[in-house]
Amino acid sequence: MEPSVRPVGAGVADAARLDPDSRPAALDALAGAEFQVLVVGGGVVGAGVALDAATRGLSVGLVEARDFGAGTSSRSSKLIHGGLRYLEQFNFGLVREALAERSLLLGVIAPHLVRPVPFLFPLTHRLWERAYVGTGVSVYDALSLSFGHTRGLPGHHQLSRRAALRVAPALKRSAITGAIAYWDAQVDDARYVLTLIRTAAGYGAQVASRVQVRGLLREGERVTGVRAVDLETGGEIGIRAQQVVNATGVWTDEIQAMVGGRGMINLRVAKGVHLVVPKDRVHSSAGIIARAADSVLFIIPWERYWIIGTTDTDWAGSKTEPAASRADIDYLISQANRLLKTPLTREDVIGVYTGLRPLLAGESESTSRLSREHVVAHPVPGLVLVAGGKYTTYRLMARDAVDAVVHALDWRAPPSCTDRVPLAGADGYVALWNARHRLALSSGLHVARIEHLLRRYGSLTPELLALVAAEPGLGRPVTGADDYLRAEMVYAASHEGARHLDDVLGRRTHIAIETADRGMAALAEIASLVARPLRWDGRQTAREVAHYRAGAAAERASQEASTDADADAIRETVPDIVPVLDAGDGSGNGAGRMGGGVAGGVGGRSH
Numbered sequence: 030m031e032p033s034v035r036p037v038g039a040g041v042a043d044a045a046r047l048d049p050d051s052r053p054a055a056l057d058a059l060a061g062a063e064f065q066v067l068v069v070g071g072g073v074v075g076a077g078v079a080l081d082a083a084t085r086g087l088s089v090g091l092v093e094a095r096d097f098g099a100g101t102s103s104r105s106s107k108l109i110h111g112g113l114r115y116l117e118q119f120n121f122g123l124v125r126e127a128l129a130e131r132s133l134l135l136g137v138i139a140p141h142l143v144r145p146v147p148f149l150f151p152l153t154h155r156l157w158e159r160a161y162v163g164t165g166v167s168v169y170d171a172l173s174l175s176f177g178h179t180r181g182l183p184g185h186h187q188l189s190r191r192a193a194l195r196v197a198p199a200l201k202r203s204a205i206t207g208a209i210a211y212w213d214a215q216v217d218d219a220r221y222v223l224t225l226i227r228t229a230a231g232y233g234a235q236v237a238s239r240v241q242v243r244g245l246l247r248e249g250e251r252v253t254g255v256r257a258v259d260l261e262t263g264g265e266i267g268i269r270a271q272q273v274v275n276a277t278g279v280w281t282d283e284i285q286a287m288v289g290g291r292g293m294i295n296l297r298v299a300k301g302v303h304l305v306v307p308k309d310r311v312h313s314s315a316g317i318i319a320r321a322a323d324s325v326l327f328i329i330p331w332e333r334y335w336i337i338g339t340t341d342t343d344w345a346g347s348k349t350e351p352a353a354s355r356a357d358i359d360y361l362i363s364q365a366n367r368l369l370k371t372p373l374t375r376e377d378v379i380g381v382y383t384g385l386r387p388l389l390a391g392e393s394e395s396t397s398r399l400s401r402e403h404v405v406a407h408p409v410p411g412l413v414l415v416a417g418g419k420y421t422t423y424r425l426m427a428r429d430a431v432d433a434v435v436h437a438l439d440w441r442a443p444p445s446c447t448d449r450v451p452l453a454g455a456d457g458y459v460a461l462w463n464a465r466h467r468l469a470l471s472s473g474l475h476v477a478r479i480e481h482l483l484r485r486y487g488s489l490t491p492e493l494l495a496l497v498a499a500e501p502g503l504g505r506p507v508t509g510a511d512d513y514l515r516a517e518m519v520y521a522a523s524h525e526g527a528r529h530l531d532d533v534l535g536r537r538t539h540i541a542i543e544t545a546d547r548g549m550a551a552l553a554e555i556a557s558l559v560a561r562p563l564r565w566d567g568r569q570t571a572r573e574v575a576h577y578r579a580g581a582a583a584e585r586a587s588q589e590a591s592t593d594a595d596a597d598a599i600r601e602t603v604p605d606i607v608p609v610l611d612a613g614d615g616s617g618n619g620a621g622r623m624g625g626g627v628a629g630g631v632g633g634r635s636h
C-alpha cells in the first residue's frame with residue numbers, strides 16, 4: 030500500500046498544521062505503509078533530509094524521539110556563518126560552501142528566520158594581528174562575494190581603538206588596540222527546525238515526535254525499516270522503509286550499534302555551554318567574537334539579551350539533557366570579563382543552555398580542531414548514515430544523504446531542489462513586512478508586536494492574527510513573559526506540534542532561557558492556554574506543570590555543581606518526558622500500531 034500523500038504545493042497555505050490530531054494520523058500512516066525513505070531524528074539535518082526527499086517526490090516518514098529540534102539543533106550559537114576560524118586552517122572550500130548557504134538562507138529559503146548581525150573582532154596586538162585578521166576577513170568577504178549574492182551584507186572594515194569603542198563602549202580600553210567590523214547572520218535555531226518540519230509535512234512527509242527508534246527491521250543483512258516506540262503511550266510501531274536515513278547527531282553510535290557495531294562514522298561529543306544575559310549588561314551595538322582560552326568567545330545580540338558562548342569540552346554524560354556546571358559558567362564569565370569594562374557576575378546570568386557537538390573524530394586532535402565537515406555512509410543495504418557538519422550546512426548534508434538514498438533506491442528521482450524551496454512563512458514575508466503598519470491597524474496590535482510575529486512566523490503571521498481576532502484576549506502579552514503574546518502559546522500547541530510545556534517554553538518560544546525564573550511566573554498561564562488545544566484535563570495540566578518545575582529545579586541545581594559528573598547526576602534525576610497519557614484515556618493515539626506496554630526506558634538515557 031502506498032502511503033497517503035497530502036496535497037503538494039509551496040507557500041503560505043501549505044505549511045502543515047501540526048495539531049494534536051495530526052500526530053495519531055501520522056503514526057497510523059507510518060505504521061501502515063512502506064516508505065521510500067524513513068528519517069530517524071528530527072534535528073536540523075533530519076528535518077532537512079525529509080524536506081529534500083519530499084521535494085524530490087519521494088514518500089517520506091520522519092520520527093523524532095523527543096520534540097523536533099530538542100537535540101543539538103536548539104542549543105547552538107544560532108549563527109549562520111562561514112566559520113572564520115576555518116580560514117586559519119586554510120579550509121577555503123568549507124568556508125565558501127557555508128557562505129553560499131548563508132546567502133541562500135538570508136535571501137531565498139528563510140528570510141523571516143535568518144537575519145544579518147554585525148560583529149566586532151577586537152584586536153589585542155598592534156600590527157601583525159590587524160594584518161592577519163584583516164586578511165582573513167577580506168578573504169571571508171571575497172568568498173562570500175564570489176558566490177554572487179550576499180543579500181546586502183556589507184563588507185568588513187577596520188576600526189581604530191577609538192572607533193571600536195564607539196561601536197562597543199562596553200569593551201575595556203586597555204584590552205584592545207582596535208577592531209575589525211564584519212557581518213554574519215543568525216537564526217532562531219529551534220524555530221528553524223520546526224519550520225523545516227512543517228514545510229516537509231506540507232510536501233507530504235509523515236512526521237511524528239516522541240517516537241523513539243529502538244531497533245531495526247532486517248531481511249538478512251538488509252535494513253527494511255525500524256522498530257520504534259511511541260513514548261507517549263508505550264505502544265510499539267513497526268515502520269517499513271526501502272531506505273532508513275539515520276540523522277541522530279550525537280546519538281549516531283546508538284544506531285550504528287543496531288547494525289552490530291558496523292559503524293563507519295567515528296563521532297566525538299563535545300559540550301558547548303551558552304549564557305544569556307540582559308542587553309543592558311553589555312553596552313554595544315555589535316556582537317563580539319574573540320579568541321578565548323580554550324575556545325572561541327561569542328557575545329551575540331539576541332532580542333533583548335546577549336548570548337555568551339561557548340565552552341568546548343569532551344562530554345561523556347547524558348546526551349538528552351547535558352548539564353552545565355558551575356565551572357562552565359565561571360569560565361564563560363571570566364573569558365567575557367577579559368574584554369568587558371564592567372565585569373559580569375553570576376547574578377547577571379538569567380539563562381544557561383548546553384548543547385553537544387557531533388564532531389567527526391580524528392585520533393588525537395582536541396575537539397575544537399576536529400572537522401565540521403560531514404560524512405554520508407552506507408554501512409549495510411537499506412541504511413544511510415549522515416553526520417557531522419554544522420547547522421549552516423544542513424541543506425548540503427541533507428542533499429548528499431538523499432543522493433545516497435536515490436542511488437540505492439535505483440529510482441530516477443530529480444536532483445535536490447531545496448535551494449529553490451522557501452520554507453513555510455518565507456513566501457510573501459517581505460510584502461507583509463512592508464505592510465506591517467497596516468496589519469497593526471487592522472489587528473489592533475502595536476506595530477512592534479507585529480514585527481515580533483513576522484520575525485518568528487513570517488507570512489504565517491495572519492494565522493496568529495486570526496486567533497486574536499476570534500478571541501481578543503489572546504492578543505495580550507503573557508504575564509511574566511511579556512515579549513510573547515498569549516496567541517503564540519495556543520498556536521504552538523494548535524499548529525506547531527508542541528506537546529509539553531518544555532516544547533512551548535524551550536523551543537517554540539525561548540521563555541525558559543529569557544527569564545531569570547525560567548518561566549515560572551508565566552507557567553500557570555501558559556499551561557492553561559495550551560490545555561485546551563492539547564485536551565489536558567486539570568490533573569494532566571497539574572502533572573505537566575509539576576514536571577516542568579522539577580526539570581527547571583534540577584537544571585538550576587546542576588549549575589551549582591563543580592564537576593561535569595556531579596552536574597550530570599543532578600540533572601538526570603528528572604527524566605526527559607512526561608509519560609502523559611494514561612492507558613484507555615480515549616485519545617486514539619494507539620490506533621494502527623502493534624503491541625504496546627513497553628515498560629520504562631522513557632527518555633533519559635534510553636537512547
Ligand SMILES: Cc1cc2nc3c(=O)[nH]c(=O)nc-3n(C[C@H](O)[C@H](O)[C@H](O)COP(=O)(O)OP(=O)(O)OC[C@H]3O[C@@H](n4cnc5c(N)ncnc54)[C@H](O)[C@@H]3O)c2cc1C
Nearest residue numbers: 070072073074094100101102106108242278301384420421
Ligand atoms: C554549542 C554549540 C554551538 C553551535 N553553534 C553553531 C553555530 O553557531 N552555527 C552552526 O552552523 N552550527 C553550530 N553548531 C553545530 C550545529 O548545531 C549542529 O551541527 C547541528 O545542530 C546538528 O544537527 P543534527 O540534526 O545532526 O543533530 P540533532 O539536532 O541533535 O538532532 C538529532 C535528533 O535525533 C533524535 N534521536 C536520537 N536518537 C533517536 C532515536 N533512537 N529515535 C528517534 N530520534 C532520535 C534526537 O532526539 C535529536 O533531536 C553548534 C553546536 C553546538 C553544540
